[in-house]
Amino acid sequence: MDQSVERGRAATAAVAPLYAFVVNGGGDNVSVIGNGVLGTATVDVGMNPWGVAVTPDGTRAYVTNFGSLFHQEWLSVIDTGTNEVTANIDGDFSHAAGVAVSPDGTRAYVADNGGNSVSVIDTGTNTVTTTITVDNAPQGVAVTPDNRWVLVTGLAFSSGSQLGTVTAIDPGSLSVFDSFLVGDTPVGVAVSPDGTRAYVANNGDDTVSVIDTGYINGTWNPVIATVGVGSGPVAVAVTPDGTRAYVTNYGDGTPWSPSPQDGGPGSLNDVSNTVTVIDTATSTVIDTITVGVGPVWVAVSPDGTRAYVTNYLSGDVSVIDTATDTVIDGSGGPGWSTGMAVTPDGTRAYVTNSGPDNVSVLATDALKTTSTVDVGDHPYGVAVHPDGSLAYVTNVDDGTVSVIDIDVIGTRDSAVIATIGVGSYPMGVAVSPAGTRTYVADHSDDTLADLAVIDTATDTVIDQVEVGFGAYGVAVSADGTRAYVTNEYSDTVSVIDTGLIDTGDAPVIAAISVGSYPHGLATDPLGDPRLYVVNQNSDTLSVIDTDTDTVIANVGVGAYPQNVAVWWDGSRAYVTNTDDDTVSVVHTGMLTVIATINVGSSPWGITMNPDGSAGLAYVTNRNDGTMSVIDVFTDTVIDTVAVGDNPVGVAALSAPGPARTASHNT
Structure with a gap:
């Protein structure tokens, strides 16, 4: 794919309603956002x-x-x-x-x-x-x-x-x-x-x-x-x-x-x-x-x-x-x-x-909160199954993952169909492209952290992979053969060969040095050999060539960046900057910031419209309990939606039918 490709506006057509799932860390629940897409x-x-x-x-x-x-x-x-x-x-x-x-x-x-x-x-x-x-x-x-x-x-x-x-x-x-x-x-x-x-x-x-x-x-x-x-x-x-x-x-x-x-x-x-x-x-x-x-x-x-x-x-x-x-x-x-x-x-x-x-x-x-789902104690990260049927939410303070049946949200008392114990401090979460595994980064302050691997068919942990200190975010390659984990206290990214999981062999095949306090990360949705890592204390975005597992660029972004999401064609990366209330738009071909978008107070999580049809990015703002909706064709905020207390993680899907390619960041 040509990384310098310019964005083109999607053709005018009827677009399926979108749903975003926003994790409210202060309310121990998840807000479900419904979207009546303008221009239907x-x-x-x-x-x-x-x-x-x-x-x-x-x-x-x-x-x-x-x-x-x-x-x-x-x-x-x-x-x-x-x-x-x-x-x-x-x-x-x-x-x-x-x-x-x-x-x-x-x-x-x-x-x-x-x-x-x-x-x-x-x-x-x-x-x-x-x-x-x-x-x-x-x-x-x-x-x-x-x-x-x-x-x-x-x-x-x-x-x-x-x-x-x-x-x-x-x-x-x-x-x-x-x-x-x-x-x-x-x-x-x-x-x-x-x-x-x-x-x-x-x-x-x-x-x-x-x-x-x-x-x-x-x-x-x-x-x-x-x-x-x-x-x-x-x-x-x-x-x-x-x-x-x-x-x-x-x-x-x-x-x-x-x-x-x-x-x-x-x-x-x-x-x-x-x-x-x-x-x-x-x-x-x-x-x-x-x-x-x-x-x-x-x-x-x-x-x-x-x-x-x-x-x-x-x-x-x-x-x-x-x-x-x-x-x-x-x-x-x-x-x-x-x-x-x-x-x-x-x-x-x-x-x-x-x-x-x-x-x-x-x-x-327009956008509004249509339902709220109670989950565990201090929910943080969220990811959606590729077929759009399930959402996985990490609960930091009780060491669990809540599994939400999306189809029954709003129709019964609880849409949580399983609660899985994964460790002491689960944060980042991602689902494999095949939907067979969920990967959870188990953060730890004083010991080597683990990556918990869940079998989605049985909702059980099948392996605990030792990674670096302070595991935070997790992302999976488009073909599912690699998982990547940011380690806050090691300033590294662990590279995991997913084919070696649950085999007895050591699945960590590389540790890539990046900036200071790496947090969120995202792979290229179309499978190009790129990994994007946000470095919180360096105010940079590290760009990694995943064929060689080397950093090829460090792009300066906003103040105290947290998370990143990549547009469906790989041409843009969007980075939330907590301390200056902005989102940096990085051109992945030129490897430079081409726009800065003002959003809410203390932006944290970010995800993209899964299939690119509506051209939206969703940003959670921790300090004001809102979600900013960005039109990626104009790089402007077109809506601000009230959600819950201390919103952090966010994931999106298209409905009805399966979501295609999505970035899930915590």
Whole structure:
């Protein structure tokens, strides 16, 4: 394998949920982490999809395809159960923009920007039943919860001037009832849950108009407040309790256009990256949140705990915790992301991507602790069987290994099916690629330590191999013929011929001198002759050629490093640095640090997404009881998950089905 190979992003596909097992040394238990992988599906639709709305029962999503200057498009209907397009509604649209579904789900309203009209769709037959002429080149559309008004934003023209207006349509008569002025170039519109207020983002003058829907009567202008926000607002969303409105600020320059083929952001002089938070009781700005580049659309989860923002130019989705108004997560995307809608159950978000002409389906549950398994006293290391059925946890203070049946976690009182006595102070643990043996490093302060070898079929210790002083970590080669043990007090790595175990012959065939206080170690997942050893007191990563059992490089990393994991293709090694709260990314071809990632407090254990499909690394942070999730394609933290007290070891697998190649470090 070419060690200088660059990482390539995995192809877009449905990815199986991931599970991580985090050992909580302070809680004598193991946290089981479930992951709803962001970007679980991609649905191809028409040209330049723009708006999206989901029916109240969550079964369908309606997507407008804006088209281009010379190409008209249709309305795509997605079955949310299968994430497939089940219908394309040809309404003779000329640049379909915003879309909204009635509260009873029987109608969809489409703002036809080029046709100066609103099309009414019968959702039972997926046909256009009525076309309502408006005079304002409509952009956004919203329906009040009581089905009293359909509100449509757009630009009207009078005596050569362009005026920002909102048109109020009566759903009963399907006719225009009123039209009134708002700010310059209105785009997005949202209605409060009680229907008494509507909020309009005015892209041209950096304001939000607040409308009292009770004053829509054809006589008075119902705008009761104008709130200054950020640069170039595009969309607005209101929390379910009605207390806050979130506004995306796209940027200054020529008024924003939904179509990249029509110019869109290319004419902007100053692209923004903020979301404004408005207190709806006082109509004042209470916060400004930094998100991705060119934020366009925003949607709030049904429970009000999250706001999701599509970032048009950085091609990602920012997830905002509405309790703290901070970005807590993000998902990479194809770019040109525009509209967004969240399903009524809050489990998925549909994002329109006008560049690649598709819709991304995002799972919103993200990572969370789904179960906790009680094990022995002071658990430390964890490793998963290659077939994904069992997890092995070392318990330092009672000298045992707990065997967890993964399939029954959460279904009965205890998932521990065996407890194996192994020695006085077990720490590191690894399972052979064939799954027939588990190797446990039995640490000792004053005598030569042992490597306990467990027969996984009988859950019994079949050999105790004497290694160096202070055995700590253990790793197994990809072909299973060698086991490697770091010895803290000897500053060595013991090399064990696994074919000599339980034969009466001495299986230790070499002792390799490394740096001071070697801790975690990892082999190359694809079988290349490389072993990576973290030296705690030297602040280095030793790189060993396993064909010659010699150190070929010592790479300087962060302060007080603990453990290492290698990406599935062997191109990167990730090292946790406890004293500076970072992870060093080492390019294994150049043998140098190419990135440093800030994580939680006192990072300790680390493991990689087993098969590389999701591109994740998991890091336990001892001092703050969390696990950091790293996107290895961008080398950024995309999630932080609360786990237990003093988390140390971590291992991961893919589910359902067997895990493939994984690094298990303590």
